[in-house]
Amino acid sequence: MLDEGRVPVLDGHRGSGPGRGRASGRDRGPALEPRPGPAARPTRPYLPDDSTTALTPDQAFDALYAFCAPALVRQTYLLTGSRELARESVERAFQIAWQRWPEVARDRDPSSWVRATAYECALSPWQRLRPRYRHQEPPPPDALDRALLDTLLQLPPSYRRTLLLHDGVGLGLPETAAETEASTRAAVNRLVHARQAVAERLPELADPEVLHWRLVELASIERLRAAKPQVVRRGGERRARFWTRAAIAFTVALIGTTALTVRTAPTHYEPPVPQGETVQGVPPPVAPGPLSESERELRSKLREQPLKGPERLLPQPR
Incomplete structure (x- = not known):
C-alpha cells in the first residue's frame, strides 16, 4: 500500500549537502537526505497481496500519514508561504483520502495522490477570500x-x-x-x-x-x-457527517418546497385582467336636483288615483 521505494526528499532525516555555500554558526535545523538516483531506487515490483494488505484501514491510514505528512507540510509551506495554510491543506487532503480510502488504498502511489490533493487545496483561489490568510505571516x-x-x-x-x-x-x-x-x-x-x-x-x-x-x-x-492521524481521521468523519446531514436537510427542504408549490399552484389558465381604459363621449353622472312644480303635481296625482289591476295583498294583523 505504501511505496517503500520512494523516500521523501523534504523530510526530517539528518544528512549533509551543498546547502548554501556559506558558513552559519547557528543550528539551521536537521538537513535532509539527497534525492535518490535511478540506481538507488529498488526494483521490487508492487504486489497487491503485500503484507501491508493485512493492516486494518485505520492502521494503513496512520502509516501513510506518518510516512507523508511531515514532509508534505514542509513542501506545502514552500508552495504557499503560510504555515497555517500548509498544515490545514495537508490535513484536508488526508481527510479527503480517508473519506475515499478504498480508492486511495488501491492506488499504486498513495503518497502522490495525497500530495496532489494537498497542493490543490493550498493553491485554491478560494483561499484568497478567507480573512484568515489575507495577512502574511512573519x-x-x-x-x-x-x-x-x-x-x-x-x-x-x-x-x-x-x-x-x-x-x-x-x-x-x-x-x-x-x-x-x-x-x-x-x-x-x-x-x-x-x-x-x-x-x-x-x-x-x-x-x-x-x-x-x-x-x-x-x-x-x-x-x-x-496533527495526529487520529485527530485527522475524526475531523474527516465529522466533516463527512456534517455534509451528509446538510445534504439530507437540503433535500427535505427541496421536496417540501416542491410539494407546497404543487399544492398551491393554479390548475387552469387564468387570463390576465386588462388595465382599465377611459371611455370617451359618456356624460358624467349628475345627482338629481329638487323637483319642479309640474313634477310635484304629477307625483300627487299618481298617489291619489287608484291603481288599475288586481288589488295588493296586504298582511292582516292577528
Whole structure:
C-alpha cells in the first residue's frame, strides 16, 4: 500500500549537502537526505497481496500519514508561504483520502495522490477570500531564506508547483507533468522559466543541484508539525457527517418546497385582467336636483288615483 521505494526528499532525516555555500554558526535545523538516483531506487515490483494488505484501514491510514505528512507540510509551506495554510491543506487532503480510502488504498502511489490533493487545496483561489490568510505571516529570520521564499511566491502557481516537484521533491519530468496535469513540453517550459526567474534574483542558485539543497534547507528550518492521524481521521468523519446531514436537510427542504408549490399552484389558465381604459363621449353622472312644480303635481296625482289591476295583498294583523 505504501511505496517503500520512494523516500521523501523534504523530510526530517539528518544528512549533509551543498546547502548554501556559506558558513552559519547557528543550528539551521536537521538537513535532509539527497534525492535518490535511478540506481538507488529498488526494483521490487508492487504486489497487491503485500503484507501491508493485512493492516486494518485505520492502521494503513496512520502509516501513510506518518510516512507523508511531515514532509508534505514542509513542501506545502514552500508552495504557499503560510504555515497555517500548509498544515490545514495537508490535513484536508488526508481527510479527503480517508473519506475515499478504498480508492486511495488501491492506488499504486498513495503518497502522490495525497500530495496532489494537498497542493490543490493550498493553491485554491478560494483561499484568497478567507480573512484568515489575507495577512502574511512573519517571514523567515534569515535574509537569504526570505529572498528565496519571496522569489518562489512571486512565481505563477503552476511554475512554483512544477519547480517544487522537480527540483524540491525530486520527481522526474513525466511524473511532474502527470501530477500537474500538463504535457511534458509544458512542464519543461514551466521548469525552465521558473529556474530563470530564480537565477535572475538569486544568481547563486542557478545550479539546479544547489537550488535543490536550498529548498530542502528552507523547508527544514521551519518547525512545522502535523496533527495526529487520529485527530485527522475524526475531523474527516465529522466533516463527512456534517455534509451528509446538510445534504439530507437540503433535500427535505427541496421536496417540501416542491410539494407546497404543487399544492398551491393554479390548475387552469387564468387570463390576465386588462388595465382599465377611459371611455370617451359618456356624460358624467349628475345627482338629481329638487323637483319642479309640474313634477310635484304629477307625483300627487299618481298617489291619489287608484291603481288599475288586481288589488295588493296586504298582511292582516292577528
